[in-house]
Amino acid sequence: MDATFFYVLVGAVIVAAIARWRGWPAPLLVTVVALAASFIPFIPDLEIDGHLLLSVVLPPLLYSAALDVSFVGFKRSLPQIRRLGIWLVLLTTAVVGVVAWLIMPSLTLPGALLLGAIVAPPDAVSAAAIGRKLGLPRRIMTVLSGESLINDATSLTLYRVFAAIIAGAALTVWDGIWQFVVAVVVGVFVGLVFGVVLHQLRMRVADPVVIGTFGLLVPFGAYAIAEHLGGSGVLAVVAMGLYVGFNAPRTDYTTRQQEAPLWLSADLLLESFVFAYIGLQFPRVLRDLSSESVGQFLLLAGAVLLAVLLVRPLYIYPAHAWARWAERKRLARWERMVASGRTQARPRPGRPALTAEQMKKRLTEPTLDWKDNAVISWAGMRGVVTLATALAASDLAALDDKSSHAIVVVAFIVTVATLLLQGLTLPVLIKKLKIEGDVDHEEDARAMAAVRKRSRQAGKAYLAEQRENWAGKYDERQLQAFDAFAQRMTRVETDTDRAQDLEESMPQPSYEDLVALSKGWLHVRREVLLAERDDDNLDEELMRELMTAIDAEELALDTRGAIWSQPRA
Structure with missing residues (x-):
């Protein structure tokens, strides 16, 4: 048997x-x-x-x-x-x-x-x-x-x-x-x-x-x-x-x-x-x-x-x-x-x-x-x-x-x-x-546009709050790096572009702070998705697709963090 x-x-x-x-x-x-x-x-x-x-x-x-x-x-x-x-x-x-x-x-x-x-x-x-x-x-x-x-x-x-x-x-x-x-x-x-x-x-x-x-x-x-x-x-x-x-x-x-x-x-x-x-x-x-x-x-x-x-x-x-x-x-x-x-x-x-x-x-x-x-x-x-x-x-x-x-x-x-x-x-x-695999493209596009708008608004509020914290800890050069990083985070771009920008804009002295900033930004975006779903403004399956993309960003962030944290030869 x-x-x-x-x-x-x-x-x-x-x-x-x-x-x-x-x-x-x-x-x-x-x-x-x-x-x-x-x-x-x-x-x-x-x-x-x-x-x-x-x-x-x-x-x-x-x-x-x-x-x-x-x-x-x-x-x-x-x-x-x-x-x-x-x-x-x-x-x-x-x-x-x-x-x-x-x-x-x-x-x-x-x-x-x-x-x-x-x-x-x-x-x-x-x-x-x-x-x-x-x-x-x-x-x-x-x-x-x-x-x-x-x-x-x-x-x-x-x-x-x-x-x-x-x-x-x-x-x-x-x-x-x-x-x-x-x-x-x-x-x-x-x-x-x-x-x-x-x-x-x-x-x-x-x-x-x-x-x-x-x-x-x-x-x-x-x-x-x-x-x-x-x-x-x-x-x-x-x-x-x-x-x-x-x-x-x-x-x-x-x-x-x-x-x-x-x-x-x-x-x-x-x-x-x-x-x-x-x-x-x-x-x-x-x-x-x-x-x-x-x-x-x-x-x-x-x-x-x-x-x-x-x-x-x-x-x-x-x-x-x-x-x-x-x-x-x-x-x-x-x-x-x-x-x-x-x-x-x-x-x-x-x-x-x-x-x-x-x-x-x-x-x-x-x-x-x-x-x-x-x-x-x-x-x-x-x-x-x-x-x-x-x-x-x-x-x-x-x-x-x-x-x-x-x-x-x-x-x-x-x-x-x-x-x-x-x-x-x-x-x-x-x-x-003639039943298409998904005929809700227009509705999905409207929902995506609304989510992106809310994400940008929530992200700007979060970054403004974090900049005040940085102002009390770092000098003008670090604040300029923060502003450049924040600009890349909030502009309309692909996830791959953001991950690449993150790697290029990491000043070595404040790397941990940038990681915390990035994770906070990802958390804000997740909260926006959950709120839109709970308010019945975003289809749950579409939310899961967007959540998967955010998860991939955080995985890339943690992977790069593990590489950067290794001792240099």
Whole structure:
């Protein structure tokens, strides 16, 4: 087993590396190669307990995905995310359950609904991996990523409810609702506790290697403890990832530079293994297809696949239309209240009052047109959660062999079919609809101009204050050097130019002061970025790009400092 696991992992990473080199979607290529390899006689079976797969693979993948999600965008898109991550999962579970029960009554209605809960959620790994490769716009990726982060919690809660009913527990609808509420509250609470503790650790420990190691461990702890307390381990990991990712710009830059490549490598390893594992399950599916039931199993799988593909767009468009109608009513009510003087934008503590435009932005959802909804409707690839829960369900003692085999077969066919069918045709759909990778260039340019203006203003104020300190310590020659240095710092230039000017303008006697001055200037710029993000004036992903550039400047500064501090020969 250990050697098999190692060979599969190495082979999957090699295939993924080839796909990245050639510019192909790595998840799809790994799945196809694994499917082909499963026909080779000497390739051993790779069997892993479904519960173990969920508790080992899912936490780090979810945490990494949550770190990359913009919390500001997630919060703004929460109504859209909630409709897809909760209500669409419930609807898909019900429709698939009824269809499966009508085709195969021996499943029983609870068993059919269990199958519906298993195939209902699109997979976080699939959505993030394929969406990143396709270069989907931020507005679409935020919805898809957010949906895939919370729909697993809905699905796994439904799975527990129907598994308990199959085992003989007498549960009512209210019992199921209560279990879902407990799962959400406990899961989010545990995740936030872990997130706060990890963030405080990141703020106080200067060793990025230690922090990176803790970052790899805590998703497993949050997931396990939340599940042990009856909460959702998925929501615990997601809440922790969103909290840590939102506060990551406040930590030391070395921590950010250490963890970024660390999680990229972890994602490559885990995603490659996940999609290889999906493809290698084909022999088990063949074994479960007994000759007397193959026709019924294939009919059931085809019907469930069709239901999964159709329910999503048939729900998304009416739900979007209803949301737009409710949004117009909400805006009209707010405008009437403002006109009558009964309400106004209240200032937040320490911040200016919200403008009418900002209030309108808070009352509306991010705009998605019919083309965006078409992409979201077709981006419903299933993945590791569907297959792992199916394998876990096959071990339920209350299910007979035929029902457990049917669940595994259907889950495998739906997973592979959605991965290949939707994954391969999604780029074609995007091209046909002429959806650009990012159409927010004008808005980004305006935001960048505003940030640069505020940075210059804050920087000039900071430098004026520092010059007064220098005036009491240094002579006129040093003050002239300060003024020349300050002029280079505040003019509009590239980061490379500033780093080069810094190296050329370092007077040896006051080098430490210039380093402190430079770090203070970098700190001021970071604070401006955080303030613009918190005021919802700057997209969080754009802020992260600018923060990465500032981190590179500080790294260059520290590197030059280490060289200059070495004793001269």
